[in-house]
Amino acid sequence: MTAAAGTTSGRRSPLGAGLWPVLPAVIFLLLFFLLPLAENGLQSLYVTGSDGKAAFSLAYYVHLFSDAYYLGVIGKTIWVSLLATVICILIGYPVAYFMVRHAGRWNGAMIFLLVAPLLTSIIMRTFGWNVILARNGVLNNVLQGLGLIERPLRLLQDPSAVIIGLVHVLVPFMVISIAAVLKGIDTRLEEAAELLGASRWRTFREITLPLSLDGIATGAIVVFMLANGSFLTMLLLGGGSVVTLPLLIYQQFLLVQNLGFAAAMGNVLLVLAVISLFIQLRLIRQDGAVA
Amino acid sequence: MTQTTPKAQSSAEQAEPGLRLLGIRKAFGSVVALRPTSFDVPAGTMCALLGPSGCGKTTTLRIVAGFELPDAGQVLIRGEDRTYDPPQRRKLGMVFQNYSLFPHMTVAQNVAFGLRMAGMARAETEARTRRMLDIVHLPQHADRYPHQLSGGQQQRVALARSLVTEPSMLLLDEPLGALDKNLREQMQFEIRQLQREIGITTLLVTHDQEEALTMSDMIVVMNRGEIMQAGSPTEVYERPRTRFVSEFLGTSNILACAVLGADGGSLRLRLPGDDQGSGFTVAAAASRPVGSTALVAIRPEHLQVKSVSEAQPEAPRATVSGHVFRGATHVFQLQRPGLDKPLLAYRQVTGPVGETALSPGAEVALTWLPGTARLLEDEIAPEVGA
Numbered sequence: 001m002t003a004a005a006g007t008t009s010g011r012r013s014p015l016g017a018g019l020w021p022v023l024p025a026v027i028f029l030l031l032f033f034l035l036p037l038a039e040n041g042l043q044s045l046y047v048t049g050s051d052g053k054a055a056f057s058l059a060y061y062v063h064l065f066s067d068a069y070y071l072g073v074i075g076k077t078i079w080v081s082l083l084a085t086v087i088c089i090l091i092g093y094p095v096a097y098f099m100v101r102h103a104g105r106w107n108g109a110m111i112f113l114l115v116a117p118l119l120t121s122i123i124m125r126t127f128g129w130n131v132i133l134a135r136n137g138v139l140n141n142v143l144q145g146l147g148l149i150e151r152p153l154r155l156l157q158d159p160s161a162v163i164i165g166l167v168h169v170l171v172p173f174m175v176i177s178i179a180a181v182l183k184g185i186d187t188r189l190e191e192a193a194e195l196l197g198a199s200r201w202r203t204f205r206e207i208t209l210p211l212s213l214d215g216i217a218t219g220a221i222v223v224f225m226l227a228n229g230s231f232l233t234m235l236l237l238g239g240g241s242v243v244t245l246p247l248l249i250y251q252q253f254l255l256v257q258n259l260g261f262a263a264a265m266g267n268v269l270l271v272l273a274v275i276s277l278f279i280q281l282r283l284i285r286q287d288g289a290v291a
Numbered sequence: 292m293t294q295t296t297p298k299a300q301s302s303a304e305q306a307e308p309g310l311r312l313l314g315i316r317k318a319f320g321s322v323v324a325l326r327p328t329s330f331d332v333p334a335g336t337m338c339a340l341l342g343p344s345g346c347g348k349t350t351t352l353r354i355v356a357g358f359e360l361p362d363a364g365q366v367l368i369r370g371e372d373r374t375y376d377p378p379q380r381r382k383l384g385m386v387f388q389n390y391s392l393f394p395h396m397t398v399a400q401n402v403a404f405g406l407r408m409a410g411m412a413r414a415e416t417e418a419r420t421r422r423m424l425d426i427v428h429l430p431q432h433a434d435r436y437p438h439q440l441s442g443g444q445q446q447r448v449a450l451a452r453s454l455v456t457e458p459s460m461l462l463l464d465e466p467l468g469a470l471d472k473n474l475r476e477q478m479q480f481e482i483r484q485l486q487r488e489i490g491i492t493t494l495l496v497t498h499d500q501e502e503a504l505t506m507s508d509m510i511v512v513m514n515r516g517e518i519m520q521a522g523s524p525t526e527v528y529e530r531p532r533t534r535f536v537s538e539f540l541g542t543s544n545i546l547a548c549a550v551l552g553a554d555g556g557s558l559r560l561r562l563p564g565d566d567q568g569s570g571f572t573v574a575a576a577a578s579r580p581v582g583s584t585a586l587v588a589i590r591p592e593h594l595q596v597k598s599v600s601e602a603q604p605e606a607p608r609a610t611v612s613g614h615v616f617r618g619a620t621h622v623f624q625l626q627r628p629g630l631d632k633p634l635l636a637y638r639q640v641t642g643p644v645g646e647t648a649l650s651p652g653a654e655v656a657l658t659w660l661p662g663t664a665r666l667l668e669d670e671i672a673p674e675v676g677a
Binding site: 189191192194197199202 | 356357358377378379381382383384385387388389391393394395404405408409452456
């Protein structure tokens, strides 16, 4: 539910245009998005007391933010998402740059290769990593075969597996966001800088990179929010070694069946997403004047 | 191909051209963008590369700038071979078609960019930037961003940015294309004045003949990757060698005339549609066979329209088919048997605009001063004589 927030928000309604055509979408969103959100919010604010009666209380939130364990989980959630985001930027930027500036007629093929993994289910992809990273999986076999390691490495059930899985799933979003902005940068700006004496590297640092920050920001927010809400990767590749909010929600919801507490955590995740979106809007508004 | 102009280093060192292109050739895949092209731009002058899109003028400019490498030939800037230097080392200033100002930098930062890249001290950079902004009349806009400026102001910033580094040459790529007419004329004069004051060798790429005529000391007319004609504006305008040049630079009436006879340095020709009559003479460098067809160009401003009674009886006749009043000139469209396109004639408005006696339908006589009709060099396939 909360993961959906990342994909549906961030669009502005076209004011002034006829509202009738968007009515079905509005009704749909009201019924399946806003109502459950409200329900979720209410649920997190009513705590069932020992007398069996539900009473308005902030107890869940107080619990969430006063318990070191839960604070640690929130911190970890943000940390893992940030790390995945940074790695996605480092991997995604060169790919996007190559795609826009050098791929030429291979550009279409590259976009296809980037998007194709998104067409397979996330479960399939995650299990794919299981096959590769398992104790006697592909990677360990290769490393052992080469004599680089003696005993298989413990790659699964480890934070590094989670990061690998997240980056794999999310890097296309980064590449596409950055490529879209890079494509809009007039190469004549770079030529102008070179003619004014700037080396290739200086041109990149002074012109190309600052002008593509917008794309990095957009990609970073998208990746951060998706990583924040991702659950299967944590569950299947982390195996309990990385406990993040979505994983806790899953536990509270299915195992402990404390719906109110799960709802409270869901709302915290939602607030994180809203804050990221707000930051993105701020960034774009500043740069928007430039475009 | 590598034909050198006679005045090489032997005579005078200071006669070194600001820019010399020797046999520059460039193809993109199977498309030939530039046939072997050579020309000199004398130091301190402005040379316009004029031609329609795809004529090779932009390719030439990009080769001079170092954005493209030629397949063959040499680029000499102030006598130094720069053919394979990267753009960074050529010390050129350039104003791009859309100005290419850095959108994330202020006006002052834009202008200072080249100085900063050269590693100039901060105080010196600031002083020079300020002086340059003074020169282009934008001192109070230093802290604005490009998008906050008008087109003309952006143009001035681009000019300041390209000149502040004291480059050895200035390249202008369609610099005024994005401006409206009045501003364009004003900027033409401003750029020209600045260029003269600094005395910088300048290469201007344009498809606008008026821009080429008003701004430059020398025009190189290009078409399909070849130089059609090069010379001073008056030379190229008054003595176009080919139909292409005479029609691209200004307007011309092109007449396919029958050659009646050759006499020393001139040809006797007959206008299409004339069955008899003694025809008229044009100066000719080379003789043409009698009976062949030769193309003659007459500028509309040189074609004088007279009433039949004023003119000599053998003067060619035409019928006025249209008349437009353009303020400073009257434009007449004239129909004549044997011509598929109407002739154009301009008449200066010299006094109060009264009624012109030449309303559509009137029969008129055509005259022109000897020397204003130019024989073109184009080869004409022998057709059925007119």
